[in-house]
Amino acid sequence: MxxxxxxxxxxxxxxxxxxxxxxxxxxxxxxxxxxxxxxxxxxxxxxxxxxxxxPQFTFNEAVSFVVDCETQEEIDYYWEKLTANGGSEGQCGWLKDQFGVSWQIVPAILPKLLSDPAKAQKVIQVYMQMKKFDIEKLENA
Missing domain, CATH: 3.10.180.10 (2,3-Dihydroxybiphenyl 1,2-Dioxygenase, domain 1)
Incomplete structure (x- = not known):
């Protein structure tokens, strides 16, 4: 293309x-x-x-950019950088940066954890309580 x-x-x-x-x-x-x-x-x-x-149009959560992270260090890095200087935290890995753009900072392992029928419900319960994702807590759910 x-x-x-x-x-x-x-x-x-x-x-x-x-x-x-x-x-x-x-x-x-x-x-x-x-x-x-x-x-x-x-x-x-x-x-x-x-x-x-x-000012006619502003950003909202209807569109967001997803950042897949392999490690907790990556999650921490992007979370800190993108919420700095007036950004704000949301639930379940969502945040807004200082310009109002929405981002999802997501552990790359999340789809695998959610695909395990024995663990999926527990993982969902754990991540619904989070703002910034904690990989260790998700793995131990």
Missing amino acids: TNQIYPCLWFDGQAQAAAKFYCAVFKNSKITADNQMVVTFELNGKKFMGLNAG
Whole structure:
């Protein structure tokens, strides 16, 4: 497929600041083009566009970005970075960053834990009590 599909994020004049922030959080990331209206950037090789628009539209949880994490250290890192400077914690691995963008910081092992019929209900009960995921607690459920 020659046509790339990528998200365009509508910001109230903060597209450049957001792109710089995300590129600092995610390794292997870079800003690829920038002008007053639009900034394009890559996070771990995935293309994004930030649009400097206005206050007409804001982000909500209907769209979120999922970050699969192999270790608790990765979960802790992304949770800390993305909730800093005015971000907020949500339930079950969800958070909003300082720009209002929703993220899900998820342990990569979660689908495996949920696919085990003997453990799935216990795992769900445990993670429903969490904000930031704790891999050890999920494994021990």
